[in-house]
Amino acid sequence: MRPVRTAFAGALLGTLVLAGCGQSGTTTATPTSAPATTSAPASASADFPVTIEAGNGKVTLTKKPERIISLSATHTETLFAIGAGPQVVAADDQSNHPPEAPKTDLSGLKPNVEAIVAHKPDLVIVSDDLDKVVAELGKLNVPVLLQPAATKIDEAYEEITELGAATGNKAKADEVVSGMKAAMEKLAAEAPKDKKLTYYHELDQTPYAATSQTFIGQIYSMFGLTNIADKAPDAAGGYPKLSAEFVAQADPDLVFLADVKCCQQSKETLAKRPGWANLSAIKNDRVIQLDDDIASRWGPRIVQLAESIGAAVSKAGAS
């Protein structure tokens, strides 16, 4: 559920702490000129220099980065999946996958520029420009790639490809993406779509849901599922706080929990909530406990998320 929390944290920090993070776009030309001052030796690789169209504008890297810092758990996963793992010298405190990731106490949600620079990075990857981190690193001539949370599956693929290009692992990244695409298409093709099943994806027991407009909702749509949260008006955002009585009345066929690790939610805790004991998903044992991390990151492991959804749909479709 990290993207939502991040969004909330971002909104909070954005309104409370920084007055104008929207201006980062204008100040990000610096990374482009940065390598010029370091008198880069002729790169050994033919792939460099390379220019990436990132969330913070065009970023040019003159040589293959060897000291990468990832301040996003999703991008840490991607870097290791595309073979850039050895180049990563530090990852943020949320980067718990893969186990060999050099997790540090660096915070991606409250970035500390001095602590980042102390690791002598030649590339910093972030998913949120919190506390003007992009501009501040730019001032210090540290190249930064802002790859924001994907809102569509294609964006997730694109970010993996771009990270491949930026780190000199383009071939491996392309391979990872085509493998993901093939796996996702196969899962979607296998899904029984005639059943017209409805589902509820829970991010937080208060209860916050995700609509089909979100990245996660798109993955569910691949399996022909109908999202009960889609009845929420646009004004409520992609992650509306649903009314408990609405969920009870909608009585979804499947309930997917993305608040298992954080908040120990399960079929049993759901049944204890007022008015929910008779939900058919609880009675028919169709409450699926997802891995919070996998269900909130837009990296290579979305295939695993899709597999758990596919398995649940097949099980429900078979009976």
Next chain:
Amino acid sequence: MTRQAGPSRARPRWVLGALGVLAVSMVAGLLDGAADISPWQVLLQAVDWLPLVHVDSGLAPVEQGLLYELRLPRVLVAAVVGGLLAMAGAAYQGVFRNPLADPYLLGAAAGAGLAATLAIVMLPAVAGSIPVAAFIGAVGGVFLAYTLGNTAGRAGGTATLVLAGVAVTSFLTAIQTFVQQFKVEELQRIYSWILGDVGGGWDQLWLVLPYAAVSSAVLLLHGRMLDVLSVGDEEATSLGLRAARVRFTVLLAASLATAAAVAVSGLIGFVGIVVPHVVRRLAGGSYRIVLPLSLIGGAAFLVLADLVARTVLAPAELPIGVVTMFVGAPFFVTVLRMTRRSFT
């Protein structure tokens, strides 16, 4: 009616009118919600709940369940919490002889906020840990402010007490923010708790009811003494009132009411200030009338605010604290403009 009419004569009429408003708002709160059930069927179902009556509402068991397990307790919790906050607000204003005092003044909100944050961060798995923590935190915050106020200044003095409350609030809020910095991923839950929620079912109602009963009884019995207190401590003493003791008792009861309300609903702002003021504008300044009318009026106000919170974006919900401030503030200003009678 003329405003000069004594409270003794005006009282029954005002109380009856307020009870009528509360009844209407509670029925409205029951009839509408995110689930799409016809109001007529809800009414039939409500009649069916009454003892000795059986009516067939034609509702499916799951719909009956959601009305009984979710909507009905929600309306009742909103009523109790709103009543407690408004009455506590009126009581604090009487004790401090300050029209801007509110239930959160003495560190109750900050204590509850800190304790709830700690519970969210440290005991996420323990069911019911948040209300218990909030209750302890609210009582603790007030106790801290009271102790500091009494140590720093004259025992029973109000100015020092208020300042101690401000200091305690700042200090506890700082610790809360500090804790949040280490658990940024819990910000959303802390944030949504702070904005308030009266959902949660019968458990919440049973949790708040005993404290509500005790604190309401104590406060309602002290209305006349608060009237005497309003002439000033020395005069009150010369009239045979033990001012410091009355002040302590009322403070204790009002803080208990606040703590109970905060524990089940989170921090819902504005009710404690706006309702007593509206009541005073309409029915006069005697605490014998202000306290009961604030109790009933606060209940009606929060039931309606919650109705707005859960229907305006249905099936999504707005935090109720947003509604109380967004709808309450313009309403408050309108009442101020309409009556134009200064409170002294």
